[in-house]
Amino acid sequence: MYGNAYIDPNQTNKLTADEDPVKLAEFEARIQAGEKIEPADWMPKEYRKQLIRMIEQHAHSEIIGALPEGTWITRAPGFRRKLALMAKVQDEVGHAQLLYSAAETLGKSREDMINDLITGKSKYSNVFNYPALTWADSAVIAWLIDAGAIVNQLANSKGSYGPYCRALERICYEESFHLKYGHDNVVHLATGTKKQREMVQEALTRWWPPIMHFFGPSDKISVHSETLMKWKVKMASNDAMRQQFLDMYVPKIWDLGLTLPDPNLRKNPETKLWEYTEPDWEEFKRVINGDGPCNAERLAVRRMAEEKGRWVRRAILGENAEYVKPFA
Amino acid sequence: MAEENNEKIDSLDPRIMRASLDHSDIDPLESLDQFQTFEVFHQAKRGAQHQHVGIVHAPNPEMALLYAKEQYARRGVTANLWVVPSKYVFATSYFDDDMFDTTPEKIHRDPATYKVMDKIKEYKERQEA
Amino acid sequence: MNSIEALKELLYKMADDQLIIGHRNSEWTGIGPILEEDIAFSSMAQDKIGQSEHLYNLLHQLGESDADTLAFTRNADQFHNSQLTELPIGEYDFSLIRHFLFDFAEMLRFDGLRNSAYMPLAQLAKKFYGEIKYHTMHASTWVRQLGQGNEESKARMQSALNEAWNYALGIFEQGEGETVLQEEKIFEGEASLQEKWLNAITPILEEAGLSIPDKSTWEPKNGGRKGYHTDYLQPLLDEMSEVYSIDPTADW
Numbered sequence: 001m002y003g004n005a006y007i008d009p010n011q012t013n014k015l016t017a018d019e020d021p022v023k024l025a026e027f028e029a030r031i032q033a034g035e036k037i038e039p040a041d042w043m044p045k046e047y048r049k050q051l052i053r054m055i056e057q058h059a060h061s062e063i064i065g066a067l068p069e070g071t072w073i074t075r076a077p078g079f080r081r082k083l084a085l086m087a088k089v090q091d092e093v094g095h096a097q098l099l100y101s102a103a104e105t106l107g108k109s110r111e112d113m114i115n116d117l118i119t120g121k122s123k124y125s126n127v128f129n130y131p132a133l134t135w136a137d138s139a140v141i142a143w144l145i146d147a148g149a150i151v152n153q154l155a156n157s158k159g160s161y162g163p164y165c166r167a168l169e170r171i172c173y174e175e176s177f178h179l180k181y182g183h184d185n186v187v188h189l190a191t192g193t194k195k196q197r198e199m200v201q202e203a204l205t206r207w208w209p210p211i212m213h214f215f216g217p218s219d220k221i222s223v224h225s226e227t228l229m230k231w232k233v234k235m236a237s238n239d240a241m242r243q244q245f246l247d248m249y250v251p252k253i254w255d256l257g258l259t260l261p262d263p264n265l266r267k268n269p270e271t272k273l274w275e276y277t278e279p280d281w282e283e284f285k286r287v288i289n290g291d292g293p294c295n296a297e298r299l300a301v302r303r304m305a306e307e308k309g310r311w312v313r314r315a316i317l318g319e320n321a322e323y324v325k326p327f328a
Numbered sequence: 329m330a331e332e333n334n335e336k337i338d339s340l341d342p343r344i345m346r347a348s349l350d351h352s353d354i355d356p357l358e359s360l361d362q363f364q365t366f367e368v369f370h371q372a373k374r375g376a377q378h379q380h381v382g383i384v385h386a387p388n389p390e391m392a393l394l395y396a397k398e399q400y401a402r403r404g405v406t407a408n409l410w411v412v413p414s415k416y417v418f419a420t421s422y423f424d425d426d427m428f429d430t431t432p433e434k435i436h437r438d439p440a441t442y443k444v445m446d447k448i449k450e451y452k453e454r455q456e457a
Numbered sequence: 458m459n460s461i462e463a464l465k466e467l468l469y470k471m472a473d474d475q476l477i478i479g480h481r482n483s484e485w486t487g488i489g490p491i492l493e494e495d496i497a498f499s500s501m502a503q504d505k506i507g508q509s510e511h512l513y514n515l516l517h518q519l520g521e522s523d524a525d526t527l528a529f530t531r532n533a534d535q536f537h538n539s540q541l542t543e544l545p546i547g548e549y550d551f552s553l554i555r556h557f558l559f560d561f562a563e564m565l566r567f568d569g570l571r572n573s574a575y576m577p578l579a580q581l582a583k584k585f586y587g588e589i590k591y592h593t594m595h596a597s598t599w600v601r602q603l604g605q606g607n608e609e610s611k612a613r614m615q616s617a618l619n620e621a622w623n624y625a626l627g628i629f630e631q632g633e634g635e636t637v638l639q640e641e642k643i644f645e646g647e648a649s650l651q652e653k654w655l656n657a658i659t660p661i662l663e664e665a666g667l668s669i670p671d672k673s674t675w676e677p678k679n680g681g682r683k684g685y686h687t688d689y690l691q692p693l694l695d696e697m698s699e700v701y702s703i704d705p706t707a708d709w
Contacts, residue, residue: 041422066487071341073486077701077709078525079510083503089487090499094399097492101383104365110385110492111362131340135700167382174403193707297337300349301488309490311613312549313363315606316387323362324414326383342696343484346545363491384493391602394595395493398500 015046015227031232036162039105039328050233052106053122055164059099060117060124064298066092068132069141077135084181088142091178095171101326102163109323118303126284127210129292136189136196136203142182144207144249148214150175151245152236160232163328183252190256204253205261212262212279215242246274366392367417368400369410378410389413460641463634464575465519466537467644470632470682471566472512473538476528477690478559479505480697484546497595501556504588508581515577529701533691534684541624541678543690550613551620553603557596558625558658564589565653574642597661604665615667622670626677629654 016024023042030037037043066089073089076082100110116122127145132138150172157168189200216238228234236244247267253260264277287295337349363385369378381400386392392411401409420427435441458466482502489495513524521527541559546552567589570582603610629651638644662669680686701709 038422040419063487063492067341070343070487071339072700073483074342074480074696075699077698077703078529079506081709083506083510086483086486086499086503086506090496090503093487093489093492093495093499094402097384097399097496098382100492109362133340170382188708192709193704195704196707196709296351297339297344297349300337300351301339301341301344304347304349305488305490308488308548311609312490312494312603315610316391316602317363318387322364322415324365326365327367327414327417327419328380343488385491386493387602390598394591394598395497397591398497399493402496402500 015225016044019044028230031160031230036165037160038162039325044231046227047231047233048106050228051161051164052103052108054233055099055103055106055161056108056113056116057123057125059096059103059113060122061128062092062096062099063117064124064128064302065145066096067298067301068128068130068294069138071132072135072138075135076138081185085138085142088178088181091174095167095174098167098170099164102161102167104326105163105328107325114302114306118299118306120290120299123288124298125214126288126292127214128298129287129294130207130210131294133206134199134203136186136199137207139182139185139189139200140203140207142178143186144182144211145214146175146178146182147249148211148241148245150179151241151248152215155235155241158232159235163326166328187256190258201258204258208261209279209283212242212276213281213284215239215245217281217284218278243274246276250274363387364392365414366396366411367414368392368396369412370396370400370406371408371410372405374407376407378408383414384411386411458634458637460634460637460643461519463632463637463641464578464643465516465521466632466634467638468512468516468519468578470537470539472509472516472527473536474542474559474563474628475505475509475512477536477538477693478542478555479503479509480693481542481544481546482552482556485549485552490549498552501592501595504585504592508585508588511581511585515581518577525701526705529698530705531694533686533694536684536686536690536694537682538686538690539624539628539630539678540681540687540690541621541627543681543687543693544621544624545689547617548613550603550610550617553596553599554614554617554621555625556592557600557661558621559628560589560592560596561658562625562628562650562654564593565650565657569645569650573644578643600661600667601665604662604667611666614665618662618667619670623674623676624678626651626675627679627681630677630679630682632682 024044027037027041027043027047037047069085069092070089073085076085100113103113104110113122117124132141153168153172153175157165157172159165186200189196191197219237219239225234246265250260250265250267262277264275267274286292290296335351337344337351339345339349364387366384366386366389368381368384370381371378384392384395384399386395389411393409396409396411397406479502482498482505485495486499486502487495489498509528510524513521513527516527517523522530541555544551544555564586567582567586570578571586573579573582600614603614605611629647631647635644635646639646659669
């Protein structure tokens with residue numbers, strides 16, 4: 001479950017300054033021709049760096065993304081929901097495993113990435129810094145956050161780096177279950193008792209601002225990197241993905257008679273584009289820099305998991321253990 | 329980043345409340361925590377080829393197989409799994425992939441290029457003439 | 458006790474065991490010690506909860522309430538799980554030892570039930586036997602590795618084993634319906650099962666370098682089968698049914 005890579009605008013300068021021009025040209029021609037780059041290939045330093053950053057953020061988002069819904073794992077109502085929520089949260093952990101593996105092929109070990117996560121050095125999707133207050137929040141997350149993630153991941157699965165594309169194909173396949181489960185869950189609440197309907201409406205109202213933040217800052221204020229687009233690291237602009245998401249899901253939300261907390265939200269019949277109140281990007285920045293409702297808890301929980309697992313990992317490591325980068 | 333302090337975390341998640349967490353930092357993981365890497369091959373049905381599906385990290389082959397089952401075979405059908413230490417995989421270099429360039433042109437291996445029916449037809453016509 | 462009542466007693470204790478241990482083990486999902494292990498442990502928790510649902514469905518066919526009602530609306534004194542299953546997850550050592558002790562008992566129980574004269578149960582036992590086999594493979598691999606791991610892991614596993622042992626003996630608490638079940642060839646009985654269990658786990662624990670507590674100290678923690686539980690079960694049930702009980706008649 002992931003929105004879009006947060007690329008630090010200060011880091012996208014001089015991407016190719018000291019690269020071998022011949023190798024760079026071959027590399028770019030390969031991507032231009034629609035071929036994938038594989039781990040053993042030559043690649044520009046900046047390509048490697050940005051991909052590690054992006055895949056790592058994505059992996060962290062999966063493992064941290066397991067926490068808001070995990071809040072309800074012991075309380076899911078009825079066997080069907082209980083089993084499905086467990087399977088869904090488990091899938092998120094599985095996705096983290098796949099993505100860490102893909103990032104590892106670029107030369108950073110899983111442990112180094114997890115270290116950077118728990119020390120706050122690397123980011124994850126902002127949306128998981130918000131709390132899942134009620135069962136209905138977990139339903140809204142499963143439906144709409146996963147829906148947003150699929151929009152992003154389908155785009156990225158057409159990117160240029162082979163291992164990331166392969167991981168994303170598997171992830172998208174699994175997330176289609178999440179989306180169905182989430183939709184089914186929201187529909188049951190929205191068409192259920194008065195209380196259930198209230199729960200889901202309140203959850204949707206709470207989650208709408210983070211969902212609008214999900215794809216990252218507006219293109220108007222976000223720094224574009226043409227090079228990253230050319231290298232097929234970044235596949236679609238933040239606004240383009242947000243539009244696609246709104247187009248696919250707002251009608252489905254309205255169809256259930258639910259309301260969204262934005263009086264300006266509408267599809268302009270002439271431009272065919274969705275219009276909305278500009279999300280609060282100052283809040284987005286505040287939360288991404290650590291000051292959200294759940295940042296501290298999310299990292300503390302992840303630290304706990306690592307710390308509780310430490311003696312287990314040590315005991316079974318074996319004397320001849322030798323870390324090897326995944327092959328593909 | 330949370331400030332280092334011992335204030336307890338107030339979570340909505342009852343599991344986390346039971347764990348009674350605080351905000352304190354932990355020591356970084358050591359590189360020693362890194363397990364070996366195994367490439368995983370999945371066979372859907374008897375008779376089918378095993379296909380490479382990804383990797384697991386595990387301390388030994390026995391654990392790697394236990395993990396491969398749940399990471400790569402928890403959906404769909406499976407007949408068999410292999411795990412192979414990544415360090416034992418040897419591959420050609422993509423840099424040398426031009427050595428495969430002319431392979432598709434080597435049509436003497438291609439059954440579709442053997443067209444005897446034309447010859448037979450022509451022969452029969454000649455005989456009848 | 459007639460054979461239907463005896464059968465229900467058997468099904469209740471099995472279903473409740475599976476549900477409660479599956480619920481407990483699910484608490485590790487997303488916060489397990491290693492990503493791959495997190496995934497594997499969650500799968501097994503799902504298997505257990507799935508199996509319990511099937512067992513409740515058999516009870517429903519025998520005239521009891523439906524599976525959701527049975528799982529989400531009863532109080533602790535109406536549950537028949539062994540006390541072992543309801544204890545908190547503790548550290549991973551305790552969760553693994555419990556998983557090992559319980560799952561071997563369960564595998565042997567299902568193994569015998571594959572030949573049960575009560576066909577619906579025999580069919581379920583056959584269906585789930587493969588799942589449970591994986592659970593015991595997973596459990597014995599871990600116990601061997603941590604027992605043989607390092608000083609810390611060995612000490613932890615031994616202490617977890619000591620802590621869990623008498624509770625594990627409580628799995629085999631005999632029910633009133635046992636004689637009937639044996640006569641009708643539905644179930645072999647707890648005494649026979651316990652003997653098989655000891656035979657199965659002893660060599661694995663030995664290989665792991667772990668010692669079963671001295672027999673003179675054995676005091677089975679019985680009572681669970683009759684509705685007597687530790688203080689941990691009712692809060693577990695309250696938590697599990699927190700959302701369901703907002704409106705038990707609603708379609709969730």
